[in-house]
Amino acid sequence: MDNVTYACQGEIAIATIDNPPVNALSLGVRAGLMDAIERAGADPGVKALVIIGGGKTFVAGADINDFGKPYAEPSLYTIIDALAACAKPVVAAIHGMALGGGLELALACHWRIAAPGAKIGQPEVKLGLMPGGHGTQWWLRLAGPEAALEVATSGNPVGVEAAHKMGMVDKLADGDLLAGALEFARQLAAEGRGKRDIDALSAGLKNVDSQLFADFRKKNERKWRGLLAPQKIVDCLEASCHLTFQQGAALEKAAFQECERSPQSRALIHLFFAEREAAKVAGLSPTIKAAPVASAGVIGAGTMGSGIAMALANAGIAVTLLDLSEAAVSRGMEAIRKNYATSVARGSLSPAAADKTQALITASSSYADLAAADLIIEAVFEDMAVKEEVFRQLDAVAKPGAILGTNTSTLDIDRIAAATARPESVIGMHFFSPANVMKLLEIVRGAKTSDTVIATTMATARKLGKIAVLAGNAEGFIGNRILGAYGDQADFLLDEGALPWQIDRVLQDFGFAMGLYAMRDMAGLDVIWRIRQQQAAKRLPGERYSPIADRICEQGWFGQKSGRGYYRYEGRAATPDPEIEALIEAASAQLGITRKPIADEEALMRILCAMVNEGARILDEGVAQRASDIDVVYAYGYGFPAYRGGPMFWAEQYGLDKIYEAVCAYQRAHGDWWRPSALLAAAAKGKKRWPD
Numbered sequence: 001m002d003n004v005t006y007a008c009q010g011e012i013a014i015a016t017i018d019n020p021p022v023n024a025l026s027l028g029v030r031a032g033l034m035d036a037i038e039r040a041g042a043d044p045g046v047k048a049l050v051i052i053g054g055g056k057t058f059v060a061g062a063d064i065n066d067f068g069k070p071y072a073e074p075s076l077y078t079i080i081d082a083l084a085a086c087a088k089p090v091v092a093a094i095h096g097m098a099l100g101g102g103l104e105l106a107l108a109c110h111w112r113i114a115a116p117g118a119k120i121g122q123p124e125v126k127l128g129l130m131p132g133g134h135g136t137q138w139w140l141r142l143a144g145p146e147a148a149l150e151v152a153t154s155g156n157p158v159g160v161e162a163a164h165k166m167g168m169v170d171k172l173a174d175g176d177l178l179a180g181a182l183e184f185a186r187q188l189a190a191e192g193r194g195k196r197d198i199d200a201l202s203a204g205l206k207n208v209d210s211q212l213f214a215d216f217r218k219k220n221e222r223k224w225r226g227l228l229a230p231q232k233i234v235d236c237l238e239a240s241c242h243l244t245f246q247q248g249a250a251l252e253k254a255a256f257q258e259c260e261r262s263p264q265s266r267a268l269i270h271l272f273f274a275e276r277e278a279a280k281v282a283g284l285s286p287t288i289k290a291a292p293v294a295s296a297g298v299i300g301a302g303t304m305g306s307g308i309a310m311a312l313a314n315a316g317i318a319v320t321l322l323d324l325s326e327a328a329v330s331r332g333m334e335a336i337r338k339n340y341a342t343s344v345a346r347g348s349l350s351p352a353a354a355d356k357t358q359a360l361i362t363a364s365s366s367y368a369d370l371a372a373a374d375l376i377i378e379a380v381f382e383d384m385a386v387k388e389e390v391f392r393q394l395d396a397v398a399k400p401g402a403i404l405g406t407n408t409s410t411l412d413i414d415r416i417a418a419a420t421a422r423p424e425s426v427i428g429m430h431f432f433s434p435a436n437v438m439k440l441l442e443i444v445r446g447a448k449t450s451d452t453v454i455a456t457t458m459a460t461a462r463k464l465g466k467i468a469v470l471a472g473n474a475e476g477f478i479g480n481r482i483l484g485a486y487g488d489q490a491d492f493l494l495d496e497g498a499l500p501w502q503i504d505r506v507l508q509d510f511g512f513a514m515g516l517y518a519m520r521d522m523a524g525l526d527v528i529w530r531i532r533q534q535q536a537a538k539r540l541p542g543e544r545y546s547p548i549a550d551r552i553c554e555q556g557w558f559g560q561k562s563g564r565g566y567y568r569y570e571g572r573a574a575t576p577d578p579e580i581e582a583l584i585e586a587a588s589a590q591l592g593i594t595r596k597p598i599a600d601e602e603a604l605m606r607i608l609c610a611m612v613n614e615g616a617r618i619l620d621e622g623v624a625q626r627a628s629d630i631d632v633v634y635a636y637g638y639g640f641p642a643y644r645g646g647p648m649f650w651a652e653q654y655g656l657d658k659i660y661e662a663v664c665a666y667q668r669a670h671g672d673w674w675r676p677s678a679l680l681a682a683a684a685k686g687k688k689r690w691p692d
């Protein structure tokens with residue numbers, strides 16, 4: 001078979017999986033494995049079989065493209081049955097990753113040996129699925145219920161040393177993996193060691209206290225809000241403690257199929273591919289290579305600048321953190337020190353690793369110290385004049401070819417670039433706060449940004465562990481422009497009769513991590529207020545404008561930091577505020593609007609339609625490369641429920657024709673703010689899909 005080669009070394013047969021890049025279990029691999037198992041079983045000269053991955057990994061799972069489609073035989077289950085029936089020892093030799101179906105294949109092999117640095121895991125939950133292929137049953141019996149719960153519901157991989165201690169891996173290879181596996185197989189064959197006694201392994205499970213599962217559900221209640229797969233995993237693990245292996249496996253299979261059929265899984269699989277697609281830049285010549293980035297500078301030692309410095313240092317890049325005031329840079333360095341100390345206290349970082357990473361960050365208050373940096377990121381106050389001045393200074397000191405990044409969330413990249421004599425080196429890098437934690441990075445290309453600078457910035461983002469999305473230079477780029485549109489729509493709902501806590505509840509019930517108004521309060525209302533004041537002159541006569549946000553700021557209420565905003569705060573706890581209700585009612589009266597109750601359904605649809613219509617405009621204007629990039633931005637940076645796939649995917653599932661009709665109806669009822677995007681109109685009348 002093409003994807004599996006079969007060979008023998010003495011009395012040991014070797015099946016090598018060859019399906020780059022990750023040896024996913026596509027049909028060719030499954031058929032090749034079946035063939036190898038049957039051949040080894042039937043050949044009297046073969047005493048044992050080793051299954052190993054070619055290339056950089058063992059097997060990263062089922063082929064994700066196959067989910068939701070009829071399964072062609074041989075399925076993974078057929079292979080598992082064949083392995084169970086095989087009378088000769090079968091050893092899985094693991095390097096790189098054994099994930100999902102790949103791990104289940106290894107678990108169905110009778111024994112496992114692994115190379116140092118290898119990882120095993122059950123990431124299915126991240127795709128809205130639960131482990132299939134008996135994964136839950138093996139974890140329960142080999143590693144115990146605590147480990148089974150943690151691994152299957154988090155989806156995070158486990159290092160092979162830990163997996164060995166748990167009993168999931170039988171042997172660690174200390175030299176060449178294949179040589180170690182062959183020796184292990186010879187030894188097993190010589191000793192006549194058969195398979196594990198599953199009944200003996202199951203015996204201890206009967207005494208597992210069901211409180212363990214209740215506590216685990218309670219602990220994760222908030223995190224799993226609205227999600228199907230983790231609940232199914234816990235239910236299956238709990239019930240399996242009182243079942244035989246085969247009964248538990250049947251329960252697992254039924255639950256897996258339920259997850260596979262769910263819209264949540266379709267949405268999360270869409271995001272898996274969307275995330276990888278976002279890394280690709282259309283039209284970039286394949287000859288363009290990313291330049292190395294070994295050292296960096298960050299200008300501005302506030303929350304954002306310090307976070308960016310940590311993100312860079314965490315990726316092993318030496319950083320100079322610069323602020324003109326020494327007090328500011330000391331505050332930034334202190335914040336960084338505290339952040340690493342917290343990670344050490346939590347146990348997520350060893351003291352030695354924290355020291356090593358922190359040592360990569362050097363404080364400075366002189367631009368001259370940035371002269372050797374490959375990449376310099378500005379993170380100063382969001383004001384054009386301030387940023388232009390920073391870039392003039394950078395132009396004077398940065399070495400030729402250095403990338404000059406600006407962490408603006410709204411400003412015109414081309415104007416910032418024009419402050420330098422090298423606009424081709426300037427690029428937007430819109431981080432999300434906290435920058436060392438949040439996954440999303442919007443990378444904004446200016447009119448003159450060079451292809452090499454784009455390629456290098458995208459590659460650096462990947463090195464930082466970020467999910468980068470390339471955006472065009474239009475006000476608000478992708479994320480904040482859509483936020484502006486649906487934020488306006490939510491404000492109009494307040495004008496007409498809704499209250500902030502109703503809107504927030506509706507959004508959270510839909511699955512948003514946080515309500516819009518609670519989010520504004522957390523970010524601080526004064527910054528957006530200042531931007532609104534700057535934009536006031538651009539507002540067209542007769543353009544609809546809600547005065548509520550301005551009225552709140554005029555009271556000196558700037559959100560959480562001042563104890564009052566859309567809500568009243570005690571610490572971080574928000575409560576609805578009757579004074580805000582009165583302020584909103586007064587604003588409606590001033591606008592001449594008679595307030596009336598707004599149904600939750602209407603509030604939700606108006607907000608989502610506003611997002612989608614603006615998303616379509618962004619796509620039409622080329623600000624986003626593809627609809628799925630907008631989904632990635634919203635799922636990773638703006639709290640849109642990932643299990644709904646992002647706003648553009650959600651809209652396709654809901655029906656682009658229905659969205660278009662709703663937008664047209666809103667336009668008739670509420671005026672031209674709701675003018676439908678030409679792309680939405682075309683897609684609604686055509687294939688009802690966004691263009692590829």
Ligand code: COA
Pocket residue numbers: 021022024060061062063064065097099100101102123124127273276277
């Ligand atoms: N099925 C199909 N394609 C897969 C795949 C799978 N299980 N796993 C990875 N790929 C594809 C990716 O889509 C990507 O394709 P592209 O180059 O056309 O964009 C390519 O393989 C490389 O993947 P990428 O994620 O960019 O590589 P990486 O080295 O950063 O990460 C993994 C490798 C294995 C850690 C990561 O791909 C992963 O987590 N895969 C999913 C594993 C999983 O969920 N398995 C459970 C399924 S049962």
